[in-house]
Amino acid sequence: MSLWAAQMWLGLSVAVIGISMHRTGPAFRRHSFGAPVALLGLAVMLFRIEEPPQPESGVVTAAIGAAMWLLPALAGSALVLMGAPLYWKTRPAPLLAGWTLIAVAWYQYYSVMSLVPLDALRWVSTLLGVLLSLTVFTLCVRTAERTTPQEPETERLSEKERKYVESVLRRHLEVADEP
Amino acid sequence: MNPEFESAISAFAGTAALISLFVILAMIGTLNPYHRPAIPVLGATAVILASAYLFAHTAGIAADSVALRLTMSEGVLALIDILPLVFLVSTYLFLRASLRKRPEDPLLVLLDSE
Numbered sequence: 001m002s003l004w005a006a007q008m009w010l011g012l013s014v015a016v017i018g019i020s021m022h023r024t025g026p027a028f029r030r031h032s033f034g035a036p037v038a039l040l041g042l043a044v045m046l047f048r049i050e051e052p053p054q055p056e057s058g059v060v061t062a063a064i065g066a067a068m069w070l071l072p073a074l075a076g077s078a079l080v081l082m083g084a085p086l087y088w089k090t091r092p093a094p095l096l097a098g099w100t101l102i103a104v105a106w107y108q109y110y111s112v113m114s115l116v117p118l119d120a121l122r123w124v125s126t127l128l129g130v131l132l133s134l135t136v137f138t139l140c141v142r143t144a145e146r147t148t149p150q151e152p153e154t155e156r157l158s159e160k161e162r163k164y165v166e167s168v169l170r171r172h173l174e175v176a177d178e179p
Numbered sequence: 180m181n182p183e184f185e186s187a188i189s190a191f192a193g194t195a196a197l198i199s200l201f202v203i204l205a206m207i208g209t210l211n212p213y214h215r216p217a218i219p220v221l222g223a224t225a226v227i228l229a230s231a232y233l234f235a236h237t238a239g240i241a242a243d244s245v246a247l248r249l250t251m252s253e254g255v256l257a258l259i260d261i262l263p264l265v266f267l268v269s270t271y272l273f274l275r276a277s278l279r280k281r282p283e284d285p286l287l288v289l290l291d292s293e
Contacts, residue, residue: 020208170216
């Protein structure tokens with residue numbers, strides 16, 4: 001495998017690792033390294049000095065072609081989710097901007113699309129491939145969980161620990177009771 | 180073999196291999212002390228190797244690293260192909276979310292009536 005082909009796969013791998021890192025942690029405080037690692041991966045994948053060999057060059061060309069409609073689609077989706085009344089509060093400006101970008105994305109896709117009826121067969125095969133790998137993963141996780149030995153029952157709290165937990169609970173309940 | 184059928188098998192094998200690779204990478208990205216990744220990694224690796232073998236057999240090439248790269252590349256291309264389908268479903272869900280209205284609260288209705 002040539003250096004440029006390896007660079008493309010390395011970039012893709014780093015980008016996927018970054019996206020996975022970003023999904024860890026609570027929604028209001030995501031992993032701080034996730035987004036930078038994902039962007040680094042994209043940069044490694046797309047910025048290169050030489051043209052990568054086949055089949056990697058075909059992948060990069062297809063990804064850049066799809067980015068023409070995918071980027072407005074992603075930005076529009078994010079804005080719509082920010083503006084939509086998911087928690088009963090609408091924010092009209094992001095909502096309107098989001099729908100405009102989604103319309104642009106569909107227009108961009110419509111202007112470059114070339115669908116034939118046989119594509120449906122390929123789509124079904126693709127979905128079956130996704131289903132197969134996720135099913136195998138689910139079964140493997142279930143097997144791993146079943147083979148994990150159970151932890152022994154934890155010991156009862158000591159008198160000191162019991163008093164500490166009680167004081168924490170009381171403190172929080174008293175704070176919650178305040179008007 | 181029929182070229183359409185060959186293309187469908189390539190898409191199936193490629194996507195299965197690529198998603199399994201993503202599974203392994205996701206486990207690396209979210210590694211923590213409570214993870215037990217050995218069995219899922221073995222399962223995902225088996226899917227990758229089996230898919231590469233299936234692709235090589237269909238394309239009539241040797242099952243080596245080139246076949247593995249070709250399988251993964253087919254997977255990326257197949258996933259890019261179904262992205263518009265995913266976007267279509269997402270657009271419908273966004274439309275429903277944008278037109279969402281707060282359901283009437285029976286307690287508030289009761290207060291209004293008093």
